[in-house]
Structure formats: structure tokens, C-alpha cells
Amino acid sequence: MDKNMKILIVDDFSTMRRIIKGLLHELGFNNLEEADDGNTALPLLKAGNFDFLITDWNMPGMTGLDLLKSVRADAKLAKLPVLLVTAEAKREQIVEAAQAGVNGYVVKPFTANTLKEKMDKIFERITAVAQG
């Protein structure tokens, strides 16, 4: 995984953004930006060359799922890897996120290890697809 990749963290709770940022720092990622919901995240994504999106689901304004759908619908952003980090843990919701094209799904509360594992897996798969 490229430690210099640019990551956008979207969560309406600043505490959670700080936690995710702290964990990512620890994993060696320092090129991080934040947004507090889909409405503020989408323009940032469109403007800056982000390599990875980590988003919460349940947020006022635009939810993470709607953000994911907007990303997939945008020709320039469509291939951006997206990891949902959310407290939503119902079967139908996970299925819905999968259908909307999410790359990974982490249920809160989570550990540093889970976050790392999921990120590793997402990038392994992307590399495999690129090489295949």
C-alpha cells in the first residue's frame, strides 16, 4: 500500500474522525483530509485527487451510502475505493451497501487491526484486478 496516498475521512462526529486519523497515522498514512458529511465530502472528492475514501453511513445532510452512490455515478470518481465504517449492522444494510459498490465494511466499534486488515484486503484486490 502506498503510504503517501491521499485519504478522505468522512464522519459527522469529530471524535470518530480523530480516532480514524490517529489509527491511520499509526499505520503510516499522513496525507489525510476530513469532511463531516456527504455534502461537504463530494466537492472535496471532485476537486482533489483522492486515492481512498473512508466514510460513516449515518450522517445528517448526505449519508455515506448516498455519497457512495454519487461516487460510483461520477465518471471520474467511479473507481475510487470506498470503505464504510459504520454502526449500522443489519443484514439488509450490509447487503444494500454491497450492492451500491462498497469495497469494504467495518462495523463500529472496531479495532486498529480490523481497519488495517480491511484496507490491506481492498488494495490487494485492486492490485490483483489491475494485474489480471
Add this chain to the structure above:
Amino acid sequence: MNAPENRADEYLDQARELVTLLEAGRVEQADELLAALSGMRESKIFHELGKLTRTLHEAITHFPVDPRLARLSEQDMPDARERLRYVVTKTEESANRTLKAVEDSIPLAKHLSQRATEHQQQWERFLRREMDVQEFRTLTHSLREFLSGIIADSSCLSRNLSEVLLAQEYQDITGQVIQRVIRVVQDVEDGLVEMVRVVGSRAQPASPPGAQPATTSRLEGPQIDPKKADVMASQDDVDALLSSLGF
């Protein structure tokens, strides 16, 4: 029931008879008469109580109850109680997690600083050429040990700090739960205000019977009961579901 003036006549007759009996020294009959008198009084009280109960019963039966209130009391309030209990548990867990990490770290930091001070003093002695060869040899061994100790202790400290960082996630989870409870409390307040308004004006409730409160969101927020059907109890369950979907 007798009108008050009839009742007064009745009491007066009985009272005269009581006086007569007492003057004649017939105490036992006087007692009987007194018992009968108070019995009359009690039966009147019971009758009034009965009337009052009937009025109350009818008032309750015909009370214009907002259907939202029933829903609130049957479902939302017990749910809110469960949610608040979950908040208590979560905050307690986080506090314990944080405290443990801090308590484990404090002695480590103290020990590090103490050992560093000792070595610094020794090193200064060496620079001032106050140390003989044997002492210097001991110092190099001790320094070597100290340096590898720093590596182990500092990685332990950084693990503890990440633990503190991660323990703060309770704020996000409990925040979401509390916001939901606030909405329930708001609904209760609205219901009570509406009830007061309706009772005050003796009008019919504004909302049609059977009206449901506006559903706040299809999203459910943190699942407080992992045993509930359709809820993924852990990250492993989520992973299993995703892999069954081809992930």
C-alpha cells in the same frame, strides 16, 4: 338520596331519641342508636364515593388519547431505557479501558525517566574522568540494557496510547444513541402538550386516530442488542455475509 332538610329532620329525630334514652339511663340502647346513626352517615359517604368513581371511570374511558402516546409508552420508552442502559455500559467500558492504559503507562514513564537520570549522572562522571575502568565496563553493560529497555517500553507506551485513542469511540456510538433518545423525549413532550391542549379546549385530538409519528430515519444507528434477528453481532459476521455476496 334525601334532600339536606329531610336529612336534618332525620338526624334531629334520632338525636332526640338518643337524649331520651340517655336520660332514662338506657345506655345499651343509646349505644345501638349511635351505631345506627354513624352507619347512616357511612352509607352516604359510600354512595358519594361510588358516584365519584363512576365519573372518573367515564372521564378516563372517553378521554381523547392520542394514539402516538400509546406507541410511545409501549415501544419507544422501553426502547429508550434499553438504549440509555447501553450508554451507561459503553461509557463505563471506555472509562475502564482508558484508565487501565493510563495506569499501565504511568509507571513505565516514571521508570524510564528514573533510569535515564541514573545513566546521565554516570555518564557525566565518566566525562569528568571520575570513573575507573571497572566502573566504566559496568556502565556500558548497563547502558546497553537500558537502551533495549527503552525500545520495549516505548513501544508498550505507544500501544497504550493507541488504546486510549480507540477507547474514545464511545463518544460517537453513545452520541448517536442519545440523539435517538432525545427524539423520543421530544415525542413524549409533543404528545403531552397536545393532550393538554385537547383537554383544555375539550376538542377532539388534532391528529386522526391511528396516525403514526413521522419515522425519523430508516437507519437504526448502533445495534444495542447483538442477539436481535438480522443484526450482525461482530465484524466476523459482517465479513462472512460479505464473502457470501462475493466479496
